[in-house]
Amino acid sequence: MTKIIEPKKQSNIFKRPSSETGIWSWITTVDHKKIGIMYGYAAFFFLLIGGIEALLLRIQLASPDNNFLSAAEYNAMFTMHGTTMIFLAIMPISAAFFNYLLPLQIGARDVAFPRLNALSFWIFIFGGVFLYSTFLFGTAGAPQGGYLAEEVSRLGSAPNGGWFGYQPNAGFKYSPGTAMDYWAIGLQILGIASLVSAFNFITTILNMRTKGMRLMRMPVFTWMTFAVSFLLAFSLPIIAIALFYVTFDRQFGTTFFLTEGGGDPILWQHLFWLFGHPEVYILILPAFGIVSEVLPTFSRKPLFGYPAIVFAGFGIAFIGFGVWAHHMFASAISPVAQAGFGLSTMVIAVPTGVKIFNWLGTIWGGKLKLNTPMLFSLGFIGMFVIGGLSGVTHSIVPADTQQTDTYYVVAHFHYVLFGGAMFGIFSGLYYWFPKVWGKMYNEALGKIHFWLMIIGFNLTFGPMHWLGLQGQVRRTWVYAEETNLGFWNLIVSIGAFIIALSILVFMANWIYSKRKGPEAGFDPWDARTIEWSIPSPTPVWNFSKAPEVKSLDDFWHMKYDEDEDGRPVRKEGADALLAELEEEGLNPSEEIVLPNPSYFPIILASGLPFLGYAVIYKMLPLAILGTLLILIGSFGWGTEPLEEEFMEDLENE
């Protein structure tokens, strides 16, 4: 029998949550795995919404001078599509991976601060709900003094200043109503969530590593999480302050970004992209990590140039802070700045190239098992290379002044963020599916998903390069028939629906396989990293005792030796060892203390949207309510005894 020490149910002040199943167990959980799963589902839900928004955009653009959406609706849709996909879909899906895998990969029992982890999840949820509540409560209209022919929007009013919120267009004068306030404050709340998790992950990686897990033995995914956390920790404060300024401008009549009052709209661009460019790497680095796990596993070869890949990842993260103004080449910046940022942007292609070549080196000479996760990873390389190369054309500043703000850029960053990040994420979702659910996904459906998606993806975003070069600007509600852009736009729209179809296949596979899939066993892939050395689905306590890591790809080296030819030979006792591991994984031999569930993260987080509404509607009672919830949350949190105190009590008893 397992010996889990039950947390003490009664503390000094508040009753501890005690449900182990059912909805309350999820609401009060501090288990990184449950939080990871919740992150995943929530993010996927928002991914679907963002996808539907994209489809609406594509219907509108399918033919020239179309009238399917009004200008206001179109603008709201592209703003929300961008905001949703970045802040509510890809970032939290990455967070889902971080949460679930990070402690497993470094052999820890949980993250460094489990309650803080729950807090960031709930802040994310409340931030997302707050942002989307704009469809119910928000208002938007024509700029002050402007006229509209009809009602603003049949969909409810959503932010319409673009996900980048360029000032002064997103200011109160040109975007009146409350919708843009929802955007500014919503992002602020979501930023807090990411910031908190960044502290948590950095600390976890540094301090929760198991015995022998030196930094240079960590899996690449862990390394990329580490890099991403730094990017978050150092870039989010900048946007937080910039969003403060926006909120002040919109609510309290300041003029930080308004020229009339001496403000500077270009300063917003600097602050936004100081955050916004690291953000790009925040979105893509997790996928780099995932791919670096999948490729070696299914090539049956170690990762080629592990140190190079790690350093390149940090190189990208570091240089990523120094290239922000390449988003502003057409903006009011000097030629010197253009040249400088053009060069720094070129430089970032080097570590990215190093990664790509190392991945190619990994599969070269391997024994490639072309199953779904591997296909997505290979597809990732192929698509990301295209995105990377079009990225290099942006660093050629004069050429970029032709391409910027056109569909060429849209094509570029979808190749990077969809062909890159999303392909990597899907690869990861299939790869770790058996670890999370203990079941195997359906390979045939998985392959259909892949082929539909790669065809749909290229149909959608490939022609966009051409459209951009032919002069189709971004964020364009209609385009004139005379511009001769209709044909390719139609193809693009068809492609978008093929992607939608592929997502349906994915969902069917997921739902079906999670219930009816065959049992996966704990190491279905003959994998390399230690998260596969524990049973699937992962037991609540992860490792029944702290593993001791002796090398990079420790789990592989437990199973395989190398012969004189350098080829792997299965160790003699490997099967027995695995059986032993599984047995022990399910039946821990020592006492296990798990972090206690808590009500307070969700209570604390629930205060933030009320503060947001209070700022927008200038309602004091809401502000008091919000503050009260935050105070109750923090007080309860602070007075809730820690696990160590339980331990002491138990020992005393």
Add this chain to the structure above:
Amino acid sequence: MKLFKSKKIFLLGFIFIASCIEDAPLDSLSPAGPYARSIDELFWLTFWIAVGVFVIVQGALLFSVFYFKERESSPDPKQIHGNNFLEILWTIIPVLILAAIAVPTVKTIFDLAREPEDALKIEVIGHQWWFEYKYPDFGITTANVLVIPEDQPVRLEMWSNDVLHNYWVPKLNGKRYLVPGQTTYLNLQADSPEEFWAQCGEYCGLSHSKMRGRVISMTESDFAAWVANEQSYAEKELPESSLAAEGQLVYLNAGCTQCHVIDGVWDVQGDRIAPNLTHFANRSVFAGAALKNNPENLTKWLANPAEIKPGTFMPNLELTEKEINALIAYLGTLK
């Protein structure tokens, strides 16, 4: 092969080819002036290098997938952990390639930014959602259609009246922002007399997509004639009882003068928030170049401007059909 015999495929193929050949007026790949050409050359240089890299990387990828695919007979591969020589090689080669591109890039950046000698200065002012042009040397104010002499550099001094805009004539040069409170500059030069399309690149609110423009380059003599005409005032005296005269009354009484100026009519010259209409009939387009200048379009526009350009600052003046017709007749006289 049956597939290719079907008519639909043929039709699609035809449309495909047609769409590639047909001229796109905003095409950034068919430069018509030295500035755009220098950008174009740089783009193609980078493009072909990128194609080279693309072919190598995708080739290696596809080769690996087919050649190293798991087969029943395939043994477990050698465990290779890396190769320092290769790492250095694929770090240095991209560096060298990029350095090679960097040199012309930096040179072109500064070439494009330099103010050309004896350039014609034109001020471009962005409004939601149209471009205003001023020729300080000639005292001309116009809108939507920028007229430039051929084969002569033009220096645009640009700013915005409200939000950020982005001035773009793809065949003549790249984009440059129009920023409130700051001046930005852009050089244009066209090889020959031609009409070019312009478009606002930066998202600037509801009707961003309809913030378009035309740039017309003219021979030197045509340009001189155009300048002379623009400098003159429109006819003040219109034949009484003509439709145009009625239209002038509508113009004066319906509220148009709140925002528009027709030099020499009713009020003094001056800046107003809406386009200067003094030589309206000479412009091929109106309403931020979203519409061609013809009576049908004018009727639609005057009946309800916000229908055409959502968010527009031109109100619906509730004109009757008769008033609209008169107004159109009057606008037609503004040559």
Add this chain to the structure above:
Amino acid sequence: MSVDHKPHPKPAQYVQIALVLGVLTAIEVALYYTEDFVGVFTDPLLIILAVGKFVIVVGWFMHLRFENSLINKFFTGGMILALILFAIVMFERAAANFI
């Protein structure tokens, strides 16, 4: 449980450090009033003094110089990053053509 835990200063030392800080502040204020004599050196001197005070508080009061070098790296890393980024932004904005 720091491995390389150097002993923290004694209260008397803390008071001495605080005195130094107070004197530095007094010099700062004095510099403000003597700007006319000191001329162009005022601003650099003020910055040097502020940095000095900063380092003293971080090093001694926050015990950074007694801490593991890891923490040190984070903090100085953040500082340097911020300084570089914001210096670029400031220079870039100072070069803009305002109407």
Add this chain to the structure above:
Amino acid sequence: MSDSHSYPHEPTGVETRKLGFWIFLSTEILFFGTLITTFMIFKGRDFPGIKLTDVYDIPFTSVSSFVLLMSSLTMVLAHNALENNDQEKTRVWLLSTAMLGAVFLAGQIYEFTEFYHKGFELSSNIFSSTFYVLTGFHGLHVFIGVVLLLALWGIGQRQKGLSLDGGMNLEFVALYWHFVDIVWIVLFTVVYLI
């Protein structure tokens, strides 16, 4: 936090919470960095009319800066006393730190009202906007610090007294407090003296 017996402690040799807290402080640098940058950018611009810099009361602000500086001393003394497990002294120094902080805050409120009466509202001009937001953001930090100090003092009054183990203990509040102080060192120079 969730370590059981076989789990090793802190391979970096830095206590986990302290590590997390220092990372938080490193991030705060970027917060204030952004605010200060904005301030510097707008400080360089000329605006018509009376300037906020003309109504600065340097002697007054110098005194309150000194007060905040000295609160760092009392804070470090409190920390020191707790390291020697002298509960009485710890409480005294804690309370004096909170008091000094409160004095500083009161000074700031006084300064804000003075400026306000001289016609500088939050939205009067860009310079007063940046001034209020920057110093106000710092003031908010001081306020949170005072609340934390008082909470600690309250906990110290209980039977068990304070300790340097466990949750949000005195060490972190001290770090936070010193951080707020060093930010003011920079602000005093950047905002008032230069």
